[in-house]
Every structure is written in C-alpha cells, then in structure tokens.
Amino acid sequence: MVVKVCVGSSCHLRGSYDVIEELKRLVKQYGVEDKVDLQASFCMGNCQNGVSVRADEALLHNANKENCEELFLTQVLPLLK
C-alpha cells in the first residue's frame, strides 16, 4: 500500500515532517515495512484540513503527531490484512 503524506506548504507548516517521522516509526514498530510504501506528496487540495495523508484511495484529514498512531491503527493497518 502506498501511504502519501502531503508536504505542500500548508501541511508542512502544520507538521507534515513530524507525521512522516511518526509514520516511519509506526511502520517499523508494527513490522509492515514490506507492505507500506511511505512517500511524500505535493498538495492534495485539502489544505484547510491538513496534514493530509492518503492511504491508497482514502484521504485522511488532520493528521498530526498526536493522532498519527490512532489513524495508523484504524485507517492503515486494517487495509493491509
């Protein structure tokens, strides 16, 4: 699965770097390195709800360092099964 984190200017200001780092950590922690391809992406046209993350076709809103694990567990991991 491709997981893209927006690094457009608005999302960048809202902390996309932290979201990427946290997702990297979670991918490793849950041992799904071979199933998740983490990528940075340009603006997803969803700036007011950033940080935007796209997991396959699903667009996840308002990602941040604090809710990243919950998003990962509820929106990403189940899609890998």
Ligand code: FES
């Ligand atoms: S900058 Fe991230 S959605 Fe526009």
